[in-house]
Amino acid sequence: MSQKTATNAIQTNGLGKRYRSFWALKDCTISVPKGSVSALVGPNGAGKSTLLKLLVGLSSPSAGSANVLSKSPSQSSAYIAEIGYLAQEIPMYSSLSAKEHIAMGQHLNSNWDSVLATKRLNELSIPLGRPVGKLSGGQRAQVALGLALAKKPNLLLLDEPVAALDPLARVDFLKSLAHAVTDAEGELTVVMSSHLLADLERVCDHLIILASGETQLCDDIDRVLKSHKLLVGKHQDSVNSDDYTIIQQTDTTKETTLLVRLNNNKLNDPSWHVRDVDIEEIVLAYMGQKRNVANALAAKGGAR
Amino acid sequence: MNWLAWRQHRKQFMVAGIFLIIFASFMIPTGLNFWHTYQHALITCKTTDTCNQLPGELLQSNIDGLLLHLVQAAIMFLPILLGLFWGVPLMTKEYTAGTNKLVWTQGISRRKWLSVKLVWVLVGAAITAGAFAGLHTWWARTGNALNLDRFGSVAFSSQGIVPVAYAIFAVALGIMFGAWFKRTMVALGVTVIVLIAIMLVIVPNFIRPQYETPVSYKMSLTGNVKINGVPTNADNPLSNSAALVVSQTTVSSQNQPLDWANPPKQCIVTTPPQGFGGIPGGHTKAVAAPGTNGGEALASQNGGPTINLNCLQSMGYQMQIKYQPSYRYWDFQRIEAGLYLALSIIPIGVTYWLVLKRDA
Secondary structure, three states: OOEEEEEHHHHEEEEEEEHHHHHEEEEEEEEEOOOOOEEHHHHHOOHHHHHHHHOOOOOOOOEEEEEEEEEEOOHHHHHHHOOOEEEEOOOOOOOOOOHHHHHHHHHOOOOOOOOOOOOOHHHHOOOOOOEHHHHHHHHHHHHHHHHHHHHHHHHHHEEEOOOOOOOOHHHHHHHHHHHHHHHHOOOOOEEEEEHHHHHHHHOOOOEEEEEEOOOEEEEEEEHHHHHHEEEEEEEEOOOOOEEEEEEEEOEEEEEEEEEEEEOOOOOOOOOOOEEEOHHHHHHHHHHHHHHHHHHHHHHHHOOO | HHHHHHHHEEEEEEHHHHHHHHHHHHHHHHHHHHHHHHHHHHHHHHHHHHHHHHHHHHHHHHOOOHHHHHHHHHHHHHHHHHHHHHHHHHHHHHHHHHHHHOOOOOOOHHHHHHHHHHHHHHHHHHHHHHHHHHHHHHHHHHHHHOOOOOOOHHHHHHHOOOHHHHHHHHHHHHHHHHHHHHOOOHHHHHHHHHHHHHHHHHHHHHHHHOOOOOEEEEEEOOOOOOOOOOOOOOOOOOOOOOOOOEEEEOOOOOEEEEOHHHHHHHOOOOOOOOOOOOOOOOOOOOOOEEEOOOOOOOOOOOOOOOOEHHHHHHHHOOEEEEEEEEHHHHHHHHHHHHHHHHHHHHHHHHHHHHHHOOOO
C-alpha cells in the first residue's frame, strides 16, 4: 500500500460525497500514477466535479479517504500549494486584469513564477492589462491555465476546462496544456474532466470513467484498448464466460453483439468474431451499462 | 493577502471618502456659522430676557428643522447602508462569480483569507462611521443645546461613539447573511429586516431605557405637562436637561397606576365638552389638556371615559415620571457601544464557521 502511494499521485479509497440524502459520488476508488495525464469522463451529474473538489480540498468527503501527493486533502496552505485547480466555470475576478491576477498569485503563493506566467500569456498575445471580464472565453481559459501553472504545481486538476470553448480555442488550450506537461518532464500529473472524448484522446494516457457517482473504470488507455473487444456471433441465450466481463450486450433475433473486458487478454471461444474498439465506444458502453443497471433497479423497486 | 483585500475594496473606501468630503464641506461651515449665531443670540437674549424663545427662533431661521433631521437620519442609516453595501457582497460576490474557488485554491488558507478581509472591511467601516458620527457630534452641539434632546432615540443613535459599534455590527451581520445565503438579493433582504428590527426598534425602545435603573420623580397632574416630551414645570428636574424619559404614569398615592378604562367613578366627566376627543395614548400613559373646560383639566386615553384630572389629583393621584438623567448620557453611549461590539462576535463567529466548515 505504501509503495502504491509512492508511485501514485492520487489514491482514493471508497471516497464518497453526500448532499443531504443524495450521493453525488459513491465508493470511488481510483489510483492515478505520477506523471500521467488522466481523462476523467462520465455523463453530467456523474460526480466528476465533486471528485475534483474533494481532491483539491474545497469540500470534505462524507465517506472514504483520499491520498493526494502523499497528503490528505485539506484547507491548509501547505496542501493547496502543490495543486493547480481550474474550476468548471473558469472563475476569475472580472474587473482585474491578467497582470493583476498574476500579481495576486504572487502575493498569495510562496512558490510562484510570475515571469513564466507572463511569458506564456505574451506568447499567446493575450492583452495583459485588460480586465479579464473583457477577454474572450478562450483567452480567459488560457489566463486561468497560466495562473494554475504559475503555482508550479505537482498536480493539475482541470474541471471541464474546454467545455465552453469554440473548437479553435479548445485546440489551443489543449496545445498549451500539452506543452506544460512536456515542460514538466514527468513531474506534473494532470487530471482533466470532460465529456468531449476526442479532445481527451489527444492528450491523455489514462482513463477514469465515472457514472452515476461510481467508478466504472480506471486504467491506462493502452491497456484499456487492448483488453476491450467487440464480440459478434450467432444469437445465443447464454453468453457468460470466465474469459470476459460483459459491458454491453445487444441482441437481435439472429445476432448477439457483446462489448467485453477480457479478463486475461485472451478469448478461448473461437465462435466469436472479434473486433477492436475505440475509446469512445468503450466510454459510451460503460455509461450505457450504468444506465441499464439503474433502469433495472428502478423497475425492480417499482414492482415491489 | 493585504494586496488583494485593498485591490478588491479600495473602490468602496474611495466612495466613502468622497461622501465624507462632501458631507464635511457642508457640515463644517454650517456648524461654525450656527454655533456663532447661537453664542451671539445667547448674549442678546439675556438682556431682553427672551432666552426661552431661542430654540423656536434659531431653529426656524438658521437651521431648518428638516435639515437637522435629515442629517440625523443619514447618520442613523449609515451603519445599515454599510451593512448592505459592504457587508453583504463580501461573500455573495465571491460565491456568485465562483471566485471563492479561485482564491481558496491559492497558497493561502481560507481562515487567513477570511481574517484579512474581515479586518479590512470592519476597520474600514468603523473609521467611516467614526468620521461621519464625529463630524455630526461636533455639528449637533448647537441643536443639542437648543433642543435638549441628545438623549432622544434618534439623536443618541446618530452621535457619540455608538455609530462606530453599529457599523461594525451591521457589516458583520451583512457578511454573515451573505455567507449564509450566498445570493445577494436574499441576503440583502434578510439583512435589512434584521438590522432595522434590532437597531431601530428593539434596542432603542426596549433595551436602552433599561441599561440602568431609572430615576423616579412625581409631580402634579395638572401642571404644564408636555405630552410625550419633557414636562416643563419649573420645579422638575427634567425641565432644563436632556434626559431620557422612560415612562410617564398616573399613579395613586399607593403607587397603583391608574386604570384609564375604569377610573374612580366620581372623576368621570359624563358630558365631555364639544370637540374634546381625547388624545391617543402612546407608550407614555398620561395625556392632559389643562384648562380645556373652564379651568378643569380633562383627559382620556384609548377611547376610555373622559376624566377630570383636578378630581383625580384631589384623590391623591400624581404623575410619576421615570427617566435616565442627562449625566448618564456617556455611560449609556459606552454601554450600548459595548453591547453592539459584544453582539458582533456572533455574526463574525458564524461567518468563520460557514466559510471554513461548508463546502465551496
